[in-house]
Amino acid sequence: MTVSVLIADDQAMVRAGFSMVINSQSDMEVVAEASDGVEAVALSRKLMPDVVLMDIRMPKQDGLTATKILSESAAAPRIVVVTTYDTDEYVYEALRNGATGFLLKDSGPNLLLEAIRAAADGQSLVSPSVTVRLLEHVTQSKRRTADWEKAGLTERELDVAEKVARGRTNGEIAADLFLALSTVKTHLESIRTKLGVRNRVEIAAWAWEHGLVGGDR
Structure with a gap:
């Protein structure tokens, strides 16, 4: 198509x-x-x-x-x-x-x-250069919910969420984690469903809030 x-x-x-x-x-x-x-x-x-x-x-x-x-x-x-x-x-x-x-x-x-x-x-x-700046605004807006804490992401999905929070594109995530691009897209869709979020900016906000980027995991 x-x-x-x-x-x-x-x-x-x-x-x-x-x-x-x-x-x-x-x-x-x-x-x-x-x-x-x-x-x-x-x-x-x-x-x-x-x-x-x-x-x-x-x-x-x-x-x-x-x-x-x-x-x-x-x-x-x-x-x-x-x-x-x-x-x-x-x-x-x-x-x-x-x-x-x-x-x-x-x-x-x-x-x-x-x-x-x-x-x-x-x-x-x-754009990755915009994403990181958005994170502070999104996290300070207190959009986090109890459901996010019970998301149940797999270890690989946590890896993908961390990469999103660092501003990586789908292609870069695939290369970093040695995954097929289609697999990255599947993980992203699963993450969005489990977290109940709309886009990768909100995935990144969740990752920052839960310490994935800071190395607390």
């Missing part, structure tokens, strides 16, 4: 660069490009892409507003915010508005492609 992607960014050079990277893959293709939020919403509703790469600062309508509008629609695409700006306010609002992932434009082509595949697969990916 080919993953259809819509790119929304007000810079033509950025759109061209993303398109070249995406269209070089056999399992995905760019179906449209938008230069502002209004156009992104209209094209998404018309073409129904699997994944939308959404910039934040765009004319007519910003990407955060466009993300909220699309996420509230019946057939919402998976949205990955890709931006130069990584301020906490932008990150939190993007995730609150329904974004599946949050990447910085300098994250590199490999992480971009992994984020697209993760989004299409119903998973979440947040």
Whole structure:
């Protein structure tokens, strides 16, 4: 199955660069490009892409507003915010508005492609450089529940959760633990189910709260 992607960014050079990277893959293709939020919403509703790469600062309508509008629609695409700006306010609002992932434009082509595949697969990916900063906010918000303490993760799932907390991508986790990429995805899905969390940011928060990163295990 080919993953259809819509790119929304007000810079033509950025759109061209993303398109070249995406269209070089056999399992995905760019179906449209938008230069502002209004156009992104209209094209998404018309073409129904699997994944939308959404910039934040765009004319007519910003990407955060466009993300909220699309996420509230019946057939919402998976949205990955890709931006130069990584301020906490932008990150939190993007995730609150329904974004599946949050990447910085300098994250590199490999992480971009992994984020697209993760989004299409119903998973979440947040840029590792952003993830660690988010942890303090998430852990201080006291979202921890008694169920997390009774999660019953296996030893290998604890290993994977620790790697997520350290900002590792799925590919890096697979290499670090000598696992197949598909096995890592299976472990992540199991962890999300057992912890009752939505994405890898909350998995990372759980790992930090329970001492997996600090070496208390």
